Amino acid sequence: MKKLISLTVNGKSYQIATEPNQTLADLLRYELGLFGTKKGCEMGDCGSCTVIMDGKPVNSCLVLAMQANRRSITTIEGLESEKGLHPLQQAFAEKGAIQCGFCSSGMILSAKHLLDKNPKPNEAEIRSAISGNLCRCTGYQKIVEAVKGVRG
Amino acid sequence: MSQYDVINSRATRIDSQDKATGRAVFIDDMKMPGMLYGAILQSPLAHAEILSIDTSAAKKLPGVKAAVTSQEAGLIKYGVSPARYDETIFCYDKVRHVGDNIAAVAATDLETAMAALSLIKVEYREMPAVFTVEEAMSDGAPILHEEYPRNICAEVHQEFGDVETAFKECDLIKTTSFVNKRQDAAFIEPQGCIADYDLSGTLTLYSSTQVPHYVQRTLAMVLKLPVGKVRVVKPYVGAGFGIKAAANHIELAACLLSMKTGRPVKMNFDREQVFLHGRARHQFFHTMTTGVKKDGTLMALKHECYLNGGAYSSFGIATVYYAGSLLGGPYRLPNMKYDGYRIYTNLPACGAQRGHGGVAARACWEQQLDMIAEELGMDPIDLRLKNMMVAGDVTCNDLNMSSLGMKECIEAVKEGSDWKNKKGRLPKGKGIGMACGFFVSGAGYPIYRSDTYHGTAVIKLTEDGGTALVYTASAEIGQGSDTAFAMIAAEALGIPLECVRLESGDTDFGVDLGAYSSRQTLMTGHAVKEAAESVKLQVLEVLSRELKIPVYDMDIKKGVIVFKKEKPDFSGLRTRYIKEHRGWTDNPAPEEDLSFREASRIAYLAKGSIVGTGKYKPPELGGKFKGATVGTSPAYGCSAQVVELSVDMETGQIAIEKMTDAHDCGRAINRTSVEGQMEGSVSMGIGEALYEEVKFDDKGRVINADLAEYKIPTALDMPHVETIIVESNEPNGPFGAKEVGEGAIMPTIPAILNAVYDAVGLRIFELPLTSERVWTAMKIRAKG
Numbered sequence: 036m037k038k039l040i041s042l043t044v045n046g047k048s049y050q051i052a053t054e055p056n057q058t059l060a061d062l063l064r065y066e067l068g069l070f071g072t073k074k075g076c077e078m079g080d081c082g083s084c085t086v087i088m089d090g091k092p093v094n095s096c097l098v099l100a101m102q103a104n105r106r107s108i109t110t111i112e113g114l115e116s117e118k119g120l121h122p123l124q125q126a127f128a129e130k131g132a133i134q135c136g137f138c139s140s141g142m143i144l145s146a147k148h149l150l151d152k153n154p155k156p157n158e159a160e161i162r163s164a165i166s167g168n169l170c171r172c173t174g175y176q177k178i179v180e181a182v183k184g185v186r187g
Numbered sequence: 188m189s190q191y192d193v194i195n196s197r198a199t200r201i202d203s204q205d206k207a208t209g210r211a212v213f214i215d216d217m218k219m220p221g222m223l224y225g226a227i228l229q230s231p232l233a234h235a236e237i238l239s240i241d242t243s244a245a246k247k248l249p250g251v252k253a254a255v256t257s258q259e260a261g262l263i264k265y266g267v268s269p270a271r272y273d274e275t276i277f278c279y280d281k282v283r284h285v286g287d288n289i290a291a292v293a294a295t296d297l298e299t300a301m302a303a304l305s306l307i308k309v310e311y312r313e314m315p316a317v318f319t320v321e322e323a324m325s326d327g328a329p330i331l332h333e334e335y336p337r338n339i340c341a342e343v344h345q346e347f348g349d350v351e352t353a354f355k356e357c358d359l360i361k362t363t364s365f366v367n368k369r370q371d372a373a374f375i376e377p378q379g380c381i382a383d384y385d386l387s388g389t390l391t392l393y394s395s396t397q398v399p400h401y402v403q404r405t406l407a408m409v410l411k412l413p414v415g416k417v418r419v420v421k422p423y424v425g426a427g428f429g430i431k432a433a434a435n436h437i438e439l440a441a442c443l444l445s446m447k448t449g450r451p452v453k454m455n456f457d458r459e460q461v462f463l464h465g466r467a468r469h470q471f472f473h474t475m476t477t478g479v480k481k482d483g484t485l486m487a488l489k490h491e492c493y494l495n496g497g498a499y500s501s502f503g504i505a506t507v508y509y510a511g512s513l514l515g516g517p518y519r520l521p522n523m524k525y526d527g528y529r530i531y532t533n534l535p536a537c538g539a540q541r542g543h544g545g546v547a548a549r550a551c552w553e554q555q556l557d558m559i560a561e562e563l564g565m566d567p568i569d570l571r572l573k574n575m576m577v578a579g580d581v582t583c584n585d586l587n588m589s590s591l592g593m594k595e596c597i598e599a600v601k602e603g604s605d606w607k608n609k610k611g612r613l614p615k616g617k618g619i620g621m622a623c624g625f626f627v628s629g630a631g632y633p634i635y636r637s638d639t640y641h642g643t644a645v646i647k648l649t650e651d652g653g654t655a656l657v658y659t660a661s662a663e664i665g666q667g668s669d670t671a672f673a674m675i676a677a678e679a680l681g682i683p684l685e686c687v688r689l690e691s692g693d694t695d696f697g698v699d700l701g702a703y704s705s706r707q708t709l710m711t712g713h714a715v716k717e718a719a720e721s722v723k724l725q726v727l728e729v730l731s732r733e734l735k736i737p738v739y740d741m742d743i744k745k746g747v748i749v750f751k752k753e754k755p756d757f758s759g760l761r762t763r764y765i766k767e768h769r770g771w772t773d774n775p776a777p778e779e780d781l782s783f784r785e786a787s788r789i790a791y792l793a794k795g796s797i798v799g800t801g802k803y804k805p806p807e808l809g810g811k812f813k814g815a816t817v818g819t820s821p822a823y824g825c826s827a828q829v830v831e832l833s834v835d836m837e838t839g840q841i842a843i844e845k846m847t848d849a850h851d852c853g854r855a856i857n858r859t860s861v862e863g864q865m866e867g868s869v870s871m872g873i874g875e876a877l878y879e880e881v882k883f884d885d886k887g888r889v890i891n892a893d894l895a896e897y898k899i900p901t902a903l904d905m906p907h908v909e910t911i912i913v914e915s916n917e918p919n920g921p922f923g924a925k926e927v928g929e930g931a932i933m934p935t936i937p938a939i940l941n942a943v944y945d946a947v948g949l950r951i952f953e954l955p956l957t958s959e960r961v962w963t964a965m966k967i968r969a970k971g
């Protein structure tokens with residue numbers, strides 16, 4: 036049985052009917068067309084589906100859409116502003132922190148959450164903050180450098 | 188200052204903003220009207236005869252549009268190497284591993300497709316299965332493929348020089364054995380595809396592949412379509428590392444289902460299926476005997492290797508050859524004997540993964556070289572330098588080192604790591620180790636025998652001038668090839684990078700063998716460069732006629748026409764250009780140089796569309812012996828690495844503290860991308876060295892088919908990598924460029940093995956170096 040939920044995504048509010056077994060990742064991707072949220076494993080292991088829910092990063096493949104009822108979600112699409120790319124997005128692009136790009140959305144959101152609560156993280160704190168986001172391409176070094184370049 | 192305007196820089200990748208914002212489209216982000224969802228039925232058994240398959244109940248389920256088995260698919264055999272086509276789309280007589288493909292369905296949604304699978308009835312007669320090399324080769328063992336007795340899928344016997352005679356002249360002869368574990372490539376994007384058979388009879392497959400060209404050929408052959416009616420398009424791909432370098436079952440099944448239903452069909456692997464069908468690194472059992480003189484001169488290597496291949500050949504024939512041939516360099520080795528065997532077992536098939544065939548062999552040998560250096564009382568770096576080849580040397584198995592910055596790499600990491608003050612001087616539990624390696628810059632020959640070009644390129648100038656459109660069928664899979672080719676085109680044409688637009692990964696754009704064997708930068712790069720030079724010449728030829736100046740007295744640089752002698756009066760051309768652009772606000776001012784944009788517009792007016800083409804195939808390479816082609820390449824990249832690590836003496840836990848990595852890539856097209864390949868290679872090597880192992884139960888089922896139990900390095904596991912780019916200017920590469928994507932993984936594992944020895948005095952001959960394995964080794968030694 037579908038149930039109506041309301042949620043805010045990237046500052047825009049939605050009312051949407053969802054199946055009880057639909058994940059937030061699938062709702063974002065296939066119902067709202069926000070394909071920037073990726074699915075690498077659908078088991079909570081890779082972090083490619085990371086979004087920020089009420090200020091906390093979550094693996095959206097492990098969150099049921101129903102659990103997002105009355106919550107506020109930020110996806111990668113929500114980071115850009117009229118001024119252009121978010122500084123983290125710009126830094127990732129310029130510093131070579133992106134190769135295949137499949138991990139990048141989740142990685143950038145985890146980094147954003149870190150900088151929101153700790154604007155001057157040291158390297159260990161950066162590595163720890165993105166340790167739930169797997170990247171098989173970069174060896175993480177340029178990702179860490181990109182975050183360092185943005186910190187206050 | 189670089190002599191180049193575009194290449195050899197740190198240009199921002201042309202795809203990175205799309206990827207940073209979530210705009211980049213990957214296969215699962217695509218949807219088509221009327222699209223169906225497909226799913227495959229896989230064998231639960233490792234080895235069984237198929238007695239019957241009944242899809243009738245599945246077909247009746249509302250929403251199901253087709254259910255297909257070998258009946259509909261036919262029995263045309265395919266695979267990677269034509270010498271071993273040993274697969275059909277669906278099994279018909281028996282299944283050979285858990286996960287083997289039996290049937291597929293297409294339905295209006297994925298839930299219905301999955302429900303339909305559970306309604307397919309299959310009767311099996313279970314048969315005894317073999318999972319290890321020993322079991323598979325034992326007398327009376329069940330045979331997977333009748334044509335291959337003792338389950339020997341492929342064997343190699345090669346001898347260069349005379350190993351036994353050389354051993355007689357040696358002062359020290361050392362034998363060691365080594366075994367790695369089956370690795371998974373663990374790219375983050377699982378494979379997926381959408382097949383669309385349209386009303387005109389054209390089949391288009393959108394797929395997360397590394398090799399649109401080979402997939403196109405396989406589809407055409409197996410589905411009996413003309414190549415011209417098959418188009419393969421690659422959207423952005425979430426990396427592949429070799430595993431997406433051949434047609435897979437969902438690609439074939441989705442196409443078949445689309446042809447049956449007349450509707451687009453989407454299929455994806457889930458993460459468990461990536462483990463079951465991702466044909467990643469083999470398990471290799473190496474035994475090597477090396478002979479040297481007292482002064483460290485390498486004399487001979489006798490090498491035997493067994494590969495646990497799994498149920499099908501995949502890339503395996505090439506793998507078993509590579510495992511031997513890639514030890515021919517980078518050291519001068521006059522005598523080498525190799526006996527290799529790839530064995531079929533009832534496990535999922537293995538294939539090619541980053542460093543194809545050479546990684547475990549390199550680990551075994553580079554550790555052995557360290558042991559030899561110690562016994563001779565030499566610094567391991569000195570032993571390596573003593574035997575190192577130089578540019579122009581040819582290995583005993585006919586691989587030509589047309590450039591080789593190996594010595595420079597060693598010196599760079601020696602310096603960069605402060606080796607002199609650390610080797611043998613670190614406290615107990617801390618160690619430093621080094622190793623070398625090299626790899627091909629593209630296979631010398633295509634996978635199927637052919638005189639085909641390995642890459643073609645087309646560059647067309649927009650008719651309004653100013654923009655170059657580059658088309659290649661090459662595969663950007665994350666490594667940065669699109670950016671490299673845009674940079675090469677811009678450099679060769681003499682225009683800024685912003686004036687290049689590029690499309691790739693579509694078989695309609697030409698022939699390109701794709702992203703494997705580290706080939707694209709050199710091979711596709713050549714084709715792109717040639718196309719750009721052709722376009723440039725065409726523009727200059729028109730100018731030459733208009734201005735009465737010989738072509739060779741002109742050039743194009745940074746988007747303007749350079750007149751090497753006196754500047755002519757080009758005001759007539761400018762007036763013509765401006766006349767055609769009345770009302771435009773960006774027309775050139777009188778004092779400005781003649782721009783490329785004006786010149787290419789004038790060229791269009793004279794000749795019609797300006798189109799240049801380029802192509803590349805390597806010259807004939809290698810010796811005349813059987814298997815001489817495997818290992819040949821127009822150029823070889825090489826690297827040296829030093830690792831510093833600590834071993835917890837209580838738990839055996841290894842922590843990698845620092846890597847110093849130097850790689851000779853010929854000429855770096857994009858320096859940031861080169862470093863990215865080096866850092867990524869090191870992380871995959873660290874994973875294989877320390878954690879990674881695909882494990883099976885006694886029924887042949889993968890027991891860690893997820894990214895929690897199959898551990899790959901996280902940001903916390905990776906040390907700082909000091910990357911040093913060495914540029915040797917390869918004569919056979921475009922602008923001197925050669926590979927970086929795979930050679931860079933070669934030294935990582937043996938450098939770690941050698942550092943562990945430096946730290947705790949133990950030689951370990953089995954991967955991965957889990958804390959349990961290291962702890963056990965320390966315990967056994969303590970007991971004496």
Ligand code: FES
Pocket residue numbers: 073074075076077078079080081082083084085094095096097
């Ligand atoms: S897809 Fe959600 S953690 Fe992997």
Ligand code: FES
Pocket residue numbers: 132133134135136137138139169170171172173375425426665
């Ligand atoms: S860039 Fe490919 S997984 Fe991170």
